[in-house]
Amino acid sequence: MLLDFRVENYKSFQDEVSFSMIPAPKQKGLDYSVFEEAIGKKKINAICSSVIYGPNASGKTNIIGAMDTMRSIVLRGNILNVNESYPNEAANYLELIPNNKLTERKPVKFFISFTEEGYHIEYSFSMNVGFFLEKDFKRNIEREILNVNGMEIFDRSFDKLEFNYSKKISELLDMNSKESNKLYEVALNSLNDTELFLMNGFKLIISRKLVELIQNWFKNKFMVIYKANAIELIRRFEDTDSPGFYVEKTTNEAAKIFGLNSNAVGYMVSDEDQKTKLCSVLDDQNSNKKVIINAKTFESYGTIRFINLFPLVIKAMYTGGTLVIDEFDASIHPMALMNIINIFHDDEINIHHAQLIFDTHNPIFLNSNLFRRDEIKFVERDEDNFKSDLYSLSDFGTSGTSGVRKNEDYMKNYFISRYGAISDIDFSPVFRELISKKGED
Known part of the structure; x- marks a missing residue:
């Protein structure tokens, strides 16, 4: 199950933002929305769903696109461009990723935390791909880190590599402690500026089993549908x-x-x-x-969109996958969508801890009886610097003038701009100008 996803310098997200599926403290009620998994002697919790709100062009699709892009890069194992027909062009042409307002080059950073088969995986990498649309920039992996069950397995930066042999995950490693130093040297010599060490040298030399476990999660359980019409x-x-x-x-x-x-x-x-x-x-x-x-x-x-979507819901429910969908509600009746959400919330059906993440403009999901405060996310873009920010309803707290209490009318408060992430739209000046110029050439 997905615990946290972070990204920095991805399109409108110039600064690092965190999309957390870890329950916020002091949240009460709707306990069916919280999963618990045992990882060694620790208990790890995650929420089963999240809904994302924000005006058009605020960056809602960008956060989903960032997840899709990280998934694509990990599965191909490098930061080179690929010529494929794909809805998310930034996943194929990485020069489309950096924020287009930057005046200095800044690395693009990805971080993901998830559980799979009794292991807690934390994986991150940062890459230098130049400015926005800078096609000829010489790309490189700046840093890459893998942690398993709280232990750092490797930390790769430029031409340096730190590898830590751990007996606690020895069943996943293709070596013993005596061989680790020798194989470390081989792995160090296998580093390539544009290749992820995880999917190349680490997989071939140190741990095929661990990489296949991670690869399987990205390929089969992290199901990201970028743009509503891309299913x-x-x-x-x-x-x-x-x-x-x-x-x-x-x-x-x-x-x-x-x-x-x-x-x-x-x-x-x-x-x-x-x-x-x-x-x-x-x-x-x-x-x-x-x-x-x-x-x-x-x-x-x-109907066609529902038929194409439903097998993904089945797959998520059957495997315990994380289903991320842009504009989940496009062309599908709210009652059908509500029922699918309720299935993810039903702990007697959702026994494998499947998760649903989607963005929407439909306010009916702003309901305290349906979603916890930490399940409701907002994306807001600053109109002065065009930077997007991501935050949760639970970030407001429960006390003070800006606090949000469980029984409040979330929909009403959203439309009176209590939570931000909403824009006033008025097209009437455009039409007044057209009418005033009627008959002019």
Whole structure:
């Protein structure tokens, strides 16, 4: 489960911000929202959900994009550009990452803390990629640190490397204490300016098991959907290349509850390129047979988006993954969204500690009976320096004139700007000017 994510110098986030899933102190009520896991002799807690509010262009999508970018860099193991079709271009072209208002070069920093298979992993790296749009800058990893269960495993900076052998995680290491010094020298010589040591030298020389554990979490359990329209079809039948039509029972049943127009939906695997396409099954009244057509020609956009989203919810719930979605509520009815949120909050269903993180403009989630104060986040951008800030409702405390109490009307207070992260919008001057110039060339 995700505990904390931090980023610095990522687009509008010029200064370091922390997206914490660790429960804030003195929070009472809604205990179903708090998970507890045993890591050695310690108990670690995390909240099961977070909702992010803020006006347009404040930086809500940027925080999700930063998570997606770190995930992408870790999985490919380097800070080089890649030419791929991907919704988050900053994950492929790293010159798009730095804050575009900086007058001096500043490193981009990522930090993540999570639990996986009984281990508490803390991993961070900072990288120099130059100014915004500086394509020819000679990039390098400035620093890279890995901690496991509170112990520092390695600290890499430029051409230096500090490695600590630990008996407490010896079952994950491909060496014993006698071999550690010799292999350390080999690892030191394997450092590359643009490669993550974790995914290269450390994996090949010191601990394949530990890296595969981390890699599996990033690949399969840290599911980040950047931008609302970027949810692609999830191929549920990766174990077959056989052409044909497949119906995924659970998703199909959920789609019928959601309001499916056809008899069923399924996945058509092409016999030419094995690409998968979402299709609808209908009755042909003329032939009294079933016909299969492209779902986009028959189902609503909201239905298709739900069908593409629901397998991710299933996967998160089944594996204990962290699902991060930009504009979770786009084109989907609030009642369906509310039910999905309630499933994450149901400790009898969410037994594997799945987490849901999303941003939204819909105020209905600003509800003290639905979310704890530490689950409600805000992103606000300073209009003078264009820097974004991230904070939680729990940061206001509970006492004093700015304090927030559990039973307050969060929605009302948000719209009267008690919490910030809201902008007054008035388009009328634009129209008054148009009307005043009517008839002018």
